[in-house]
């Protein structure tokens with residue numbers, strides 16, 4: 055296994071739209087393992103393939119306290135959503151920044167698992183927020199794009215300054 059390099063906002067590659075996975079084969083399963091290792095090492099609760107510069111529809115999530123309940127979503131689709139909730143979100147691609155975002159409270163998601171089998175998942179609360187946040191990445195969208203242009207520009211400038219110091 056290997057940890058992958060995470061792209062940092064405002065890297066333009068974070069705005070790439072991901073393509074569906076055609077075949078959940080051994081290469082994809084190896085990539086899922088590397089994604090999980092990268093997320094756990096960070097540590098984070100969610101990571102989209104877009105964030106490691108692989109533009110395919112694949113997400114790993116683990117919102118459990120013990121970090122021992124990996125959820126793999128390949129080609130995810132939200133089939134039903136209801137309600138709204140506000141949650142203070144962060145992102146491994148925007149380190150040190152946490153801001154409130156409004157999203158659906160409950161969602162029904164359809165996806166393939168790491169063996170390529172289709173499944174449905176009812177999610178609410180933090181898990182629902184995390185799935186919506188990660189699915190946005192697959193569409194090339196970062197959570198700071200929900201903020202006002204003023205806030206977003208402040209964050210952009212902060213990130214550029216930080217990356218200069220590396």
Ligand code: QAP
Pocket residue numbers: 096097098099100101141142143144145146148149150151152180183184187
């Ligand atoms: C997305 O985010 C998420 O700023 C996953 O310095 C976050 O794993 C969905 C992280 C919150 C719902 C609620 C962020 C780690 C991890 C940082 C993450 C940082 C170190 C973020």
Ligand code: CO
Pocket residue numbers: 144145146147187188191
């Ligand atoms: Co993110």
